[in-house]
Amino acid sequence: MIRAAVVGARNAAPRGLLRSLALVVPPQLDAFVLPGMDVARARGLDVESAGLRPVATPRHAAVLLIVGELPESLWDAATVVYAQMARPRAIVALGGDGIGPLPGPDASAAMGQAGLEGAIERVRRLLRTGSWSQETEPFEAAALLPKRRTRRKKKKPAEPPAAERPSNDGTANDGAMHHGAMGGGADMGFMSMVRLTQHLPKGADGLPMERVQTPFGPFFPGLPSGLALTLWLDGDTVAQVEVASPVGSRKSDLSTGSGDLAERWSRRHPFAPAAYRRLVEAAAGGPPLDLGHVAALELERAASHLNWLADFGHLLGYAWLERHAAAWQRRLRTGCDLDRLAALEPKLLAVLQRVPRTPLLARRLTGVGVLDADELEGVGGPVARAAGLVRDARLDEPRYRSLGFEPVVRPEGDALARLSVRLDEIRRSVTLALAAYRAHGAAGAMGAARPEVERRSERPVEPGSGAVVDPPARAARIETPRGVAALQLRTNGDGAAEAVLETPSTAVLPLVEKLAVGQELADALVAISSLDLSPWEVVQ
C-alpha cells in the first residue's frame, strides 16, 4: 500500500499560509537517533550525509531514526520519545522491523548507508505531500498513561471536609509550595526560610535543597546508548544515582537462541562484533589466533575507541573532535584496504596528536573521575591501564608478542589518563593492524576478515561403554576494546548448550555510582563517559 501521509502527520487540514508552509521540507531533517548515535556510527552510518541533523531532544526532531532492532526492554522508553516529538513526525527503521509498539515505520530499509539515504528520501517525499492528514491516529505512550491518570486525579481533588484538611504543620503537605503549609502555621506573620527548608536534605555545601529526581537514559545523548541512570540532583550536583542496563543480557539468555552462536553474539555487540565472534570461535575450538585475526581485532579496537572519542567530544562540546573522530571511525569500520590505510595513517596520527594539545582540555579532565588501582578489582581494559594496572589479555598471545606488542599504561587514573590511553591505543592498534596484515600477506578489504569457525559436529563418546557424553567446557579469553572478555562454553553438535560469559562492562558498571555521586552534573557525565562502558555487553 502506498502511504499518502506520515503516520505522525498533524491531525487537521492546513489552512491559509499553513498550506504553503506544510510543503516546506528543509535540506536536513532534524532527527533523534535510537538507540543512539554511537550505535549508528558503529553500524557504519553517516546520518548527516544522508540528510539528517541529529538533535539532542526528541522535542526538536522531525524524524525518529531507529538503527537495528530495538530490544523489548527499550520499547517503553522509545514510545515516550516518540510521544514527545512534535507533529509532523516520521519514523525510519533500519535493519529490521522490530520497533515494538511504535506505529509502523514511514520508511524502512536494510542496514547500510544506501538504505538510509533511500529511506530518508522517501520520508522527505512523504513529508512534502503528507505532513497534514485528517486520518491521523492518535498515539499515546503506554508508559505515560498511569502517571497521567494519577496526576489528573490529583489535579481536581474532592473538597475534603474541614476536619480532614491538611494541617499547617507540614506533615500533610503534598509538595505544593504554600507558605503556611510549609511549617509556619496560619498565624505566622512572615515566611521563615529556616522552617521552609528544615525538612529538606542538605547538600555537600550544607545548604538544604530539594532534590530533583531526573531520568538520564536509556537514550540520553551524553551517555552510552542503552544505559539508564536515575540521578537525584541537588542543584547541579549529583546526590544519588540508580544505574540500570536494560539492554544487557541475562545469564540465562546466553545459552538460548537459535542459529550460529558466533553470528548472534557479534550482532548483539555493536561496538566489538569481531572480538565477540572470535571469542565464541575460540571457545568452540576454532583455529588459534592468526595475524589476520590480529589485524581485524586491532582495527576494530581503533574504530571502537574513535567511536567513543566522537561521543566524548560531543559530551565535552568539542565539535572539532566529534566530527573528526566520527569520520575516522567510519573509515575504519566500513572497510579500507591496506594501501589506503597505510596512506591515511599519517593523517590519523596528526589528528590524534592534536587532541592532547587542545587548550583547556587537560585542565577540564584532570582529576575528574579518579579511580585508584585498588578500586578496580576485576576491571580491565583502558580503565585499568589508565590507573597503572598492566592488565591486557594480548600479553598472553604469541601473535601479539611476535609483533612487539606492549600495553599502554598510565598511572593517574582520571578521565584525562583514560583519554590518553585510548589515544595511544588507537595509534598502536593501527600500527599493529598494518604490521599484521603485512606479515600475513593479506591485502583486500580488512573489514571483511572473518575467519570461519571450525564446527565440531560429533559429540564425544565414552571409551568402553560407547555412550555419548557431554563435551568438556572450553574456555577462551580475548582483549576486547573495553577489556578482557572470558567465555566458558560447553557445546554439543547443534550449537551452544551452556555459556558463561564475563565481560569488561559488567565489571565497570558498579563504578558508575562511585564516580557520579557528589560530582557536578557535567563532571559526573564526563567521568561516566570516560569509562566507555557498553551496556550491550553487560551480563546481569
Add this chain to the structure above:
Amino acid sequence: MTLVAYLLLVFVGAYVVAVVEEWSTSGRLRPTAPLLHGLALLARESLTPRRHDRNLFEAGPTLLLVAAVLALVALPLAPGLLPVELATGALWLNAALVYVAVALLMAGWGPDGAYAMVGGFRFVGQFIGYAMLIVMPVTAVAMRAESLATIAVVESQAPLWNVLAQPLGFVLFLVAAMAVCFLPPFDQPVAAAELAGGVFGEYTGVRLVVVRLGRLVLVLTLALSVTVLFLGGWLGPWLPPAVWSLLKTLAVVLVMLSVGRYLPRLRTDWALEWGWKLGIPLALVNILWVGVVLLVGPA
C-alpha cells in the same frame, strides 16, 4: 522610516548569522537552509509541557528577543543610521543585556523540567562571572570617548581603534560577549549532551522559532557592539560607512561562532573563578591603563 529600515537590516543580519552558524557547524554553505528550517518549524506543532508555568514559559523566548533588539537599537551602523540616539547608549547596552539572564531563567523555570531548570540556573551562575566583564571594558571605552553616546564612542576611535588602544579590554569584552550569547565554549545552559537541549529543550514550533531568532539577534547585537566599541564602527576608507560596520560585524560573528568549535566547554565554576579572580583585575588594569594614557598621552 529609519527604524523600519533598521529593523529590516536586523532581520537580514540575523539571517546572515544563521547562515554563518550553519556553515560553521556543518562545513557547508547553504544560504537557503535557515529559511527552510524556520518555515518548516512554523508548520510544526508548538507543544507545551504538561505542568508548565504558562507565563514564564511564554515570556522567556519573547523577552530574549526583546532584550536583544533593545540592546541593538542603541548601536549605530553609520552616522545617520541609529534608531535611538541616547546620551547614555553604552549604559543602555549593559542594561538591556541584563534581561538576557532574566529571559533564560524564565525559560528554564517555565517548562517545569529538570534539564531546562538546571540550564537556566547555569546561565545565571555563569552570568555572575562575566557580567562585570561587559561593564568594565565599556567603562574604559567611555573614558576615552568622554561620553556614553555610541556615536561619540565611534568618533573617538578615528585616530586609533580601541582594539589597539585597549587590547586587554577588547579581549575581555569579546569573551564576555560570547558568554552572553551562550556560544561554545560557554554553552553550559544549552549543552546538548549534558542537558538534552537545556533551557530551550522544551520549545517547539513557533516558540522555537522565536527562541532561535532571539539568539541570532543576540549574537548580531554583541558582534555589532564589539564593532562599535572596539573596531571603529563605520570608520574605514573607500567603502560606505554602513558597509564597513557590516563587514566588521560579520568578521566578529565568524570569530564568535568558530572559536568554540576547537575548545571543550567550560565549567560554570571556571567562569566564576576566572571572571572574578582574573577578569576583573585585568579589567581594572585596563581602566587604569586608559586613565594613564588619557592623562599623560597626547591631547
